[in-house]
Amino acid sequence: MYKHFSSEKNEAEFVAREIGMLLSEYLPGEIIVIARQYRQLEMVQLQLEEHGLACKLLKEREVTFDDDCIKLLTIHSIKGLEFKVVFIVGLNDSVIPYCSYIDMEEGMQEITERKLLYVGMTRASERLYMSSCATPSRFINSISPGYLRLSGNSRFSHLYNIRPDEYQFGEKILDIYSKEEKVRQWLLKELQDKYNYPRALLAVEYKVNNMSRTGSVDICIQVNRDNRLVPYIFCEVKAPGSGTGQGLDQVKSYMSNAKHCQYGLVTDGTEMIIIDADFRQIDDIPAFSQHMLPSTMEKYSFQCYSSKQKYMMVRDCNLSQEVIVETAAGSEVCSGTELKLVPTYEGIAAGQPIYMQGKSEARFYLPVQWLRGRDCYLLKVQGDSMVDAGIDDQDYVLIQQQSTAQNRDIVAVAIEDEATLKRFVRMGDTVLLMPENPKYEPIQLSDNQARIVGVAIGLLKKEIK
Known part of the structure; x- marks a missing residue:
């Protein structure tokens, strides 16, 4: 995390308070405070002592690190060491970068100073705190705000610009x-x-x-x-x-x-x-x-057959043209051109062949990333012949319109005026439409009897509250 303070004293007081709270999780010897100058560390040392926290300002690298107390050390001396919690204080523009090296170009001096800060930052194995109390170092601005939290216990990042x-x-x-x-x-x-x-x-x-x-x-x-x-x-x-x-x-x-x-x-x-x-x-x-959502919200899981990835889709049934898509990485709201209205049909059988009924009153706007430019429609399943494939009665199967299929694809097949949903298996000139439920028999057809009207590419399943 990174914080800016109005004075050096306020900065030191924050460090002392924060360390006091951290001692419920860490041992004193697992915490170190580093700065560019000894003077900056002396102010922190004073505040730590006023808070009754045992600490030691190390002025020589030879001093033992075995003492179970909070250490204070200059940033030059910390190379090769590692602590669970590191505080880097005094990251002011007049302090770092401090470009005064003799016989070194200004650009090279800044590179050297940037490396010095990087070494200090990488000494923390679990928590890193950075702070300033004057004009912040220009190096702070070069760190993406997404990596700088406002506090150690919240998820909020530092302010960043949005166009x-x-x-x-x-x-x-x-x-x-x-x-x-x-x-x-x-x-x-x-x-x-x-x-x-x-x-x-x-x-x-x-x-x-x-x-x-x-x-x-x-x-x-x-x-x-x-x-x-x-x-x-x-x-x-x-x-x-x-x-x-x-x-x-x-x-x-x-x-x-x-x-x-x-x-x-x-x-x-x-x-x-x-x-x-x-x-x-x-x-x-x-x-x-999820309990925060109003009862008009519906939640569906979507399984993409090709990528094996699973999504959750949340929508207000009164506002179908805006959906929330949830993945392991988080959630995002999709609307407008990010969605496409997919035709929905009632009554394809996952059981005995039945007439494929007309368009359903149900309306589904699905994320275009699920469709990938393909011509698709949704079929509402009736029956239980595909339960072992995870397709239950009243589920919606996303079908890509095409007239051919690969072996073992799940297909929508028209048999004369009827339609059914089965697994497609070709055996020479014969086609077997295989159920995924042992109580049903396969349907055997000649090649010219089976008219494929689409291949299943995903499954939309309503989640029970």
Whole structure:
């Protein structure tokens, strides 16, 4: 994580407080504080001692590291060592890079300084804390904000830029170029990417009756309660670097007038305060879970036969043109050109052949990445002859339209005016339509009797709540 402070003393106080909390997980000897200059370490040493934490400022590499206490060491002296927790303090632009080497070009000096910081950063095996208390080192800006967390116990990354043409909820934005909007758009993305909240549960400019006035919460995360959406987390944003004090009072006021709201969050993109319903500061907000969704939400699993990959698709049955796709890597909202309406048909049999019925009233917009440009349709299964292939009664099979198949493909086959779903096996001039259930017999046909109308490429299965 990385934090910026207004003074060297505030920076040292933070290090002492954080180490005090870390000692519930780590031994003192597993923690080290490093800096470019001894003077910077002396300030941290003073704060550690005031907090009653045993520490040692090492001025010689020969000093033993066996003592079970917190070590303080210059960044030049740490090469070859490793600690579970490393604090690098004083990452100010006037300190690192410090370009004053004699007979060395400025560019080479900066490369040397960058390597020095890299060595310090890679000494941490589990947790790395970095901080500054003046103009931050230019090296901090070269680190992707996605790797810099706001705190050690939350998932939020440091503020990063989002292009205005990628802003969400554009119809609600009053000033697209305001500094606060920059922070709000970052926070919206973090809530979706790091905490997996679907856009359907997020609202901006959420109205709250605040005494005799109506206020607007910058971001409201909603959850389902008794079949309706209610506020769960109120988020207030401030301009970058402007602090969180005023916003904290604001969010407390809003929470006091919203009985369902359980958490409050205030941030300016560089610092963040999170409180619970009793206004106590806590480390993090809860991540999204399925029970937060309203009851109109439907959840389907989708199995892609070619890639063997499994997805989860969540949609509001009243808003089928927006879906949430979940994978092991996280969730994303798909809408517009990311989806395609796939024709759906009722009544292909996974049992005895029956007439293939007409189009279903069910409407499915599926992610185009599942279709990959192929001409497809969905068939609703009736019967249980394919249960051992995982295809159950009332499932939907995604069929690619084609008239040929490979051996062992699952196919939709038209037999005169009837259709069935079976596994295709060719034996010379004979075709066997094999069930995946021992209580059914194979259907044997001559080659010209079996008219393939498509090959199964995926399975859409409704999840039972």
